[in-house]
Amino acid sequence: MSDYSSFNESPQTYKARKELKRILEKEDYIIEEEVELEDVTNNMEEEIYPPYRADMIVTKTFIIELDPETNKKGKAKGHGTRRKRIHDQWRDKNVRNQSKLKTVRLKPEDILNYDESLTLHEIDHQLRDQ
Numbered sequence: 001m002s003d004y005s006s007f008n009e010s011p012q013t014y015k016a017r018k019e020l021k022r023i024l025e026k027e028d029y030i031i032e033e034e035v036e037l038e039d040v041t042n043n044m045e046e047e048i049y050p051p052y053r054a055d056m057i058v059t060k061t062f063i064i065e066l067d068p069e070t071n072k073k074g075k076a077k078g079h080g081t082r083r084k085r086i087h088d089q090w091r092d093k094n095v096r097n098q099s100k101l102k103t104v105r106l107k108p109e110d111i112l113n114y115d116e117s118l119t120l121h122e123i124d125h126q127l128r129d130q
Contacts, residue, residue, distance in 0.1 A: 017033075017055065017056075020056075021033075021056075024058055027060075028060065028100055028102065029058050029059065029060050030058070030059045030060065030061065031056055031057075031058055032056065032057045032058075033055065033056050034053055034054075034055070035053065035054045035056075035057045036050075036051040036052070036053050037051055037052045037053070037054055038051045040052045060127075061101060062101055062102045062103065062104055062127060063095065063101050063102070063103040063104065064103075064104050064105075064106060064123075065088070065103055065104070065105045065106070066105075066106055066107070066108050066111075067088075067105050067106070067107060068107060068108055068109070088105075091103075096130065102126075102127055102130045103130075104122075104123050104126045104127060105126070106119070106122065106123070110122070
């Protein structure tokens with residue numbers, strides 16, 4: 001947090017900011033504080049000075065793997081053979097442990113056939129379970 005905000009915030013706002021940051025960091029969100037949004041203009045498209053300053057910009061980065069499912073005899077469900085799926089699981093763990101990126105695995109068929117909200121629900125579900 002910058003000195004600018006700590007001098008201008010009430011104690012309650014300061015505590016709330018600190019708590020929110022703790023909650024979001026635990027869920028692997030990337031948090032930028034006191035970010036000037038220089039591209040934001042007023043309703044007449046004139047520059048604003050000083051620029052609007054957002055308290056926080058919060059983003060979450062994760063990997064999406066599209067893994068088809070097959071019913072073919074001798075093939076495992078998911079990404080190819082059982083051996084390939086185990087390889088994928090280890091890769092996901094290594095990526096998670098080393099780069100803090102979670103991996104979401106989706107079936108292309110589901111994305112094409114399901115409602116958008118179901119796809120988003122599945123993504124949220126997998127991110128919470130890791």
